[in-house]
Amino acid sequence: MSKFIGLVRNEHMKTFRRLSTWIMLGIAAVLFITIAAFTAYYAPDDNSDWRAENEQQIKDYQQYVEEGTLEQSDVEGDIALLQYQLDQDIQPVQDNTLPAYMDTVMFYGSAFLIMFVAIIAGGMVSTEFGTGTIKLLLTKTPSRFRVLTSKYVSMLVTMVIFFLFFIGFSFIVGGIFFGFTNFDAKEIIIENGEVLNSNMLVSTIRDYGLNFIQVLIYATIAFALSTVFRNTALAIGFSIFISMFFPTISMVLSRYDWSKYILFNNVDLIAYTPGNTPPVADMTLTFSIVVMLVYFIIITAITWFSFIKRDVTA
Amino acid sequence: MQKQPAVEIKQVTKVIRGRKIIDNINFSIYPGEVFGFLGPNGAGKTTTIRMIVGLMGITDGEILIKGNSIKTSHGAAMKHIGAIVENPEMYKYLSGYLNLVHFARMSDNVDKKRIDEVIELVGLKNRIHDKVKTYSLGMRQRLGIAQALLHSPDVLILDEPTNGLDPAGIREMRHYIRNLAEKEGLAVIVSSHLLSEMELMCDRIGVLQHGKMLGVQQVHELSSEQTQMVSFQVEPVEQAAIVLRDMGSKKPQIKDDKVMIELTRDEIPVAAAKLTKEAINIYGIQAETKTLEDTFLELTGGKEIV
Ligand SMILES: Nc1ncnc2c1ncn2[C@@H]1O[C@H](COP(=O)(O)OP(=O)(O)OP(=O)(O)O)[C@@H](O)[C@H]1O
Ligand SMILES: [Mg+2]
Helix, strand or coil, rough: CCCHHHHHHHHHHHHHHHHHHHHHHHHHHHHHHHHHHHHCCCCCCCCCCCCHHHHHHHHHHHHHHHCCCCCCHHHHHHHHHHHHHHHHCCCCCCCCCHHHHHHHHHHHHHHHHHHHHHHHHHHHHHHHHCCCCHHHCCCCCCCHHHHHCCCCHHHHHHHHHHHHHHHHHHHHHHHHHHCCCCCCEEEEEECCCCCEEEEEEHHHHHHHHHHHHHHHHHHHHHHHHHHHHHCHHHHHHHHHHHHHHHHHHHHHHCCCCCHCCHHCCCCCCCHCCCCCCCCCCCCCHHHHHHHHHHHHHHHHHHHHHHHHCCCCCC | CCCCCCEEEEEEEEEECCCCEEEEEEEEEEECCCEEECCCCCCCHHHHHHHHHCCCCCEEEEEEEECCEEECCCCHHHCCCCCCCCCCCCCCEEEEEHHHHHHHHHCCHHHHHHHHHHHHHHCHHHHHCCCHCCCCCCHHHHHHHHHHCCCCCCCCEECCCCCCCCCCHHHHHHHHHHHHHHHHEEEEEEEEEEEHHHHHHEEEEEEEECCCCEEEEEHHHHHHHHCCEEEEEECCCCHHHHHHHCCCCCEEEEEEEEEEECCCHHHHHHHHHHHHCCCEEEEEEEEEHHHHHHHHHHHHHHCCCC
């Protein structure tokens, strides 16, 4: 067991002694600060009247519908929300508050998380083949199974580190820019005419948790391609490509019922939170979890089998 | 040799995509000996080494390391092996020291003291904390050897260890390998297509071609018993040829200012004494140590690549 921990530490050393890993964290940090700076710069001044703004926005929406630029059904929800805020006298959460900022970072950051983790996972096995170091890695006492498992475990830990960095660093940056206040900010969601109130910070953290599953699946795919094809570019390229373009493909396919069995239609569990809808109407949370599990088992079985059985000719 | 062999290769065959790369080879390597694996490009040296260290599967046959099958008890077998397959590839973005820490963590009972000991042994102390990407090839070879020796193995396997080294580096590597075999009792397997080098370094040489083992020869036996072409740079040449007439198996030949004659190793000083006795001036004696090479070429039928 202690040797297995040694193997995981080795993988960690290799990930975090690489400049590219720190560049990714650096890019994330710059992104967070930029978002914070823009938000602060474009924030409305304190004495602006949110009631007047809400009324104006409702009028604008209605006018768009009359002109035919927007469909009544598209703006219904938004109008109801604005009206609800006016009726109940609840000031909407301002962008320049810590919870709203963290939510924005989560929204824009998730694509980066998939990209960063896919880059790390996609190189984990194939770079060892590319540099020839795989020959040293596999001619020691640990079995191939243990070597590969230690890499996967290290990848999981790296993912956790990246998530904690995103949450922790955006919290600090947000606090510095907008003050460590407004922790009780409420997000109002109107679903089927019902009004739901939820704590914005809590739902942001929940979404990070749900995103973790999605990132895990893309990382596992990158890791699998890296192992089976021993090709870093393919592994990283394919997983990032799919994560970016699948939403579009999904829309085209959504009229076919079978598309719900496609793995990538099931990875985004945020679709099952209030205010969102899954790609195919009759999909449920349990359904998506089962689909993901089945794919996960098949993918990892192929990956481990390939790594253990095939000749190393690097 | 009645010692227990360190490595046993038993009827090993390797087929890749229907092609027989290695065809039923058989040999054993004993503790304290340096075994040379000789063959032209594409003979199958690297493939055999890859099978010994478990990087490639064995189609047929068995390989035992200190009695442990590499197929069925990989861990127990690998415990006894230190290897460099082809090039000494290391993690370039890590320092030499961290590379060793990395491999120490993969082995049992390698502590900091042992790491320092090995660094001392390969003479990398001054540069060990520099990144490997700043190392010269010779330094990478040393680091590769350090990595292979870290867990004090009984078998050391080096695929073309002198590849890319300068003459001084080659000499050093040779001393090194001989030392490990003679003093530490390691069984060392080296591969090469350079015969002259193997002759100086190995106790036995196995000649491989087209995946077949053509024969295993004892190096020193071979060079003391077999004849070699010796050229004497003398004055006067004709008289020297007459003096040396009844030595060797064939008649001496005159070539420019030299007399060429085939002699065994022991006959060379005898011939020199004879020439001196007849007051013939000797300006140089050169033994063309190519008997083994001839054997090699004979066995492999020239240097053509498969
Ligand atoms: N993965 C592979 N797939 C198909 N053929 C292979 C593979 N690996 C090696 N071979 C073939 O096996 C033969 C032996 O190759 P090997 O690398 O063992 O030769 P070698 O003796 O080490 O040669 P060199 O002196 O050039 O290093 C060659 O003909 C090579 O083409
Ligand atoms: Mg080779």
